[in-house]
Amino acid sequence: xxxxxxxxxxxxxxxxxxxxxxxxxxxxxxxxxxxxxxxxxxxxxxxxxxxxxxxxxxxxxxxxxxxxxxxxxxxxxxxxxxxxxxxxxxxxxxxxxxxxxxxxxxxxxxxxxxxxxxxxxxxxxxxxxxxxxxxxxxxxxxxxxxxxxxxxxxxxxxxxxxxxxxxxxxxxxxxxxxxxxxxxxxxxxxxxxxxxxxxxxxxxxxxxxxxxxxxxxxxxxxxxxxxxxxxxxxxxxx
Amino acid sequence: xxxxxxxxxxxxxxxxxxxxxxxxxxxxxxxxxxxxxxxxxxxxxxxxxxxxxxxxxxxxxxxxxxxxxxxxxxxxxxxxxxxxxxxxxxxxxxxxxxxxxxxxxxxxxxxxxxxxxxxxxxxxxxxxxxxxxxxxxxxxxxxxxxxxxxxxxxxxxxxxxxxxxxxxxxxxxxxxxxxxxxxxxxxxxxxxxxxxxxxxxxxxxxxxxxxxxxxxxxxxxxxxxxxxxxxxxxxxxx
DNA sequence: CAGTGGTCTAGACCACGCA
DNA sequence: GCGTGGTCTAGACCACTGA
Numbered sequence: 001x002x003x004x005x006x007x008x009x010x011x012x013x014x015x016x017x018x019x020x021x022x023x024x025x026x027x028x029x030x031x032x033x034x035x036x037x038x039x040x041x042x043x044x045x046x047x048x049x050x051x052x053x054x055x056x057x058x059x060x061x062x063x064x065x066x067x068x069x070x071x072x073x074x075x076x077x078x079x080x081x082x083x084x085x086x087x088x089x090x091x092x093x094x095x096x097x098x099x100x101x102x103x104x105x106x107x108x109x110x111x112x113x114x115x116x117x118x119x120x121x122x123x124x125x126x127x128x129x130x131x132x133x134x135x136x137x138x139x140x141x142x143x144x145x146x147x148x149x150x151x152x153x154x155x156x157x158x159x160x161x162x163x164x165x166x167x168x169x170x171x172x173x174x175x176x177x178x179x180x181x182x183x184x185x186x187x188x189x190x191x192x193x194x195x196x197x198x199x200x201x202x203x204x205x206x207x208x209x210x211x212x213x214x215x216x217x218x219x220x221x222x223x224x225x226x227x228x229x230x231x232x233x234x235x236x237x238x
Numbered sequence: 239x240x241x242x243x244x245x246x247x248x249x250x251x252x253x254x255x256x257x258x259x260x261x262x263x264x265x266x267x268x269x270x271x272x273x274x275x276x277x278x279x280x281x282x283x284x285x286x287x288x289x290x291x292x293x294x295x296x297x298x299x300x301x302x303x304x305x306x307x308x309x310x311x312x313x314x315x316x317x318x319x320x321x322x323x324x325x326x327x328x329x330x331x332x333x334x335x336x337x338x339x340x341x342x343x344x345x346x347x348x349x350x351x352x353x354x355x356x357x358x359x360x361x362x363x364x365x366x367x368x369x370x371x372x373x374x375x376x377x378x379x380x381x382x383x384x385x386x387x388x389x390x391x392x393x394x395x396x397x398x399x400x401x402x403x404x405x406x407x408x409x410x411x412x413x414x415x416x417x418x419x420x421x422x423x424x425x426x427x428x429x430x431x432x433x434x435x436x437x438x439x440x441x442x443x444x445x446x447x448x449x450x451x452x453x454x455x456x457x458x459x460x461x462x463x464x465x466x467x468x469x470x471x472x473x474x475x476x
Numbered sequence: 477c478a479g480t481g482g483t484c485t486a487g488a489c490c491a492c493g494c495a
Numbered sequence: 496g497c498g499t500g501g502t503c504t505a506g507a508c509c510a511c512t513g514a
Contacts, residue, residue, distance in 0.1 A: 022452075023451075054414055054452075057413070057450050057451060057452070065451070067413075067448075067451060067452025068355065068448075068451055068452035068453045068454075069355070069448060069452040069453075069454065070452060117306065117307070175295070175305075176292055176472055176473060176474055177472070177473045178470065178471070178472050178473075179470065179471055179472075179473065180468055180469070180470045181419055181441075181468060181469045181470070181471075182441065182464065182468040182469075183421040183422070183439040183440060183441040183442075183462075183464040184421070184439065184464060185437065185438075185439060185464075198437060199423065199436060199437040200423075201421040201422065201423060201439025201440075201464070202421060202439075203419075203420065203421040204421075210305075210306075210307060212295050213261075213295065213303070213305060213306055214260075214292075214295070214305025214306035214307040214308060215306045215307075216306075216307065224421075226420065226421040226422060226423075226439070230418050230419060230420040231418070231419045231420075232416065232417065232418045232419070233416070233417055233419075233471060234414055234415070234416050234417075235414060235415045235416070235417065236414055
């Protein structure tokens with residue numbers, strides 16, 4: 001592990017253990033450099049990490065301070081970016097199941113061509129899965145994936161985890177993803193599989209996943225039961 | 239403007255103008271340093287910016303490459319973090335109006351105390367606003383704000399923009415915010431003001447806004463008409 | 477093994493806050 | 496004007512990729 005990450009980790013510990021108190025100024029970069037036996041640049045990089053992680057903020061000419069809400073974020077190791085999450089109501093030791101409703105290969109329609117940046121002759125997998133948590137259905141996925149990019153998908157893979165297959169079997173590295181979230185009325189399919197009543201809304205999430213190289217490899221629209229799923233995220237407004 | 243940002247900006251232009259083509263390798267850091275008359279460290283910082291912006295990716299030992307989907311992000315100037323947005327269906331030249339439904343001062347309940355990190359004797363403003371776009375109501379806000387942190391809110395301010403007031407009149411600097419998004423059934427108030435039918439869902443957004451110092455200054459729950467608002471965001475999964 | 481990116485240093489200068 | 500953070504350099508070493 002590089003030195004700047006080590007230093008950042010140590011400072012994070014100090015904040016967590018309240019050695020550096022909330023709302024207070026921490027020692028200046030020169031002192032820290034001396035203490036940790038590094039150059040000041042390295043200290044600066046460490047503090048930049050902690051700034052992005054939301055633990056501290058700096059005022060030029062004044063100092064570096066611990067944020068009032070730092071302890072909320074100080075729990076886990078430093079890893080920025082991981083800031084969008086799906087939360088399901090039930091969490092503990094409940095069995096996650098996937099039921100494959102549909103599994104085809106076909107050519108993409110216009111929207112799919114655009115979103116996946118492929119032409120109309122590039123074959124895609126198309127599958128629909130019902131996700132079940134502790135016996136209760138909670139979301140219905142509709143997904144298309146280019147065969148060229150992610151080859152070898154089988155019904156077996158769909159019952160397990162597609163992402164695990166891509167990561168572990170194909171050793172492909174993920175990149176960003178873009179999502180759009182809406183509230184929507186349930187479709188006929190939703191009512192059938194998610195057991196929605198007529199006036200039960202669904203949380204609709206449209207998503208494109210990219211590889212590290214920027215190649216889109218999955219385009220999906222998921223309907224979640226409104227009473228079992230919410231989405232949370234942190235927005236860094238720099 | 240610092241040199242590393244200038245360099246990043248120039249490289250961004252080259253990608254946008256296709257001088258550096260998508261999926262191709264760009265010149266190595268040593269050459270770029272020479273060309274721009276900077277040290278290699280400065281080039282590295284510039285490339286880091288572009289990486290975070292989603293324009294390029296690096297493979298150690300191999301080079302720096304333009305991402306396949308780079309042109310999507312290359313439009314505007316470099317500014318990361320601004321990655322969560324509210325999109326309203328109608329955009330062009332439509333008048334935005336705010337109708338104040340309620341405006342009080344009171345003490346906070348338990349949830350509000352927790353979210354705003356204040357005690358039960360800290361007074362808060364509490365207001366409810368209906369937002370109207372081109373004559374059509376589209377969202378209903380319910381907001382609480384500590385009087386100490388943001389003093390001087392008036393009905394006049396509410397009719398204009400609270401954020402503009404905070405930024406410009408009080409010259410206070412914003413920081414992060416956290417949001418939770420859900421689909422929900424309309425409440426009686428929603429039906430009345432947003433003109434929702436019984437089976438029209440709403441998009442519920444619960445939000446806490448923080449100052450740069452990490453002090454929370456606003457806690458709100460907003461209900462949006464499902465057919466006028468959606469939320470989009472980019473997730474950097476590093 | 478040559479080329480490329482990732483990290484680190486010591487020292488310098490500048491911009492800003494604050495007394 | 497002093498102390499603080501922000502930027503920059505020149506040069507070094509290491510880790511990794513790919514021929």
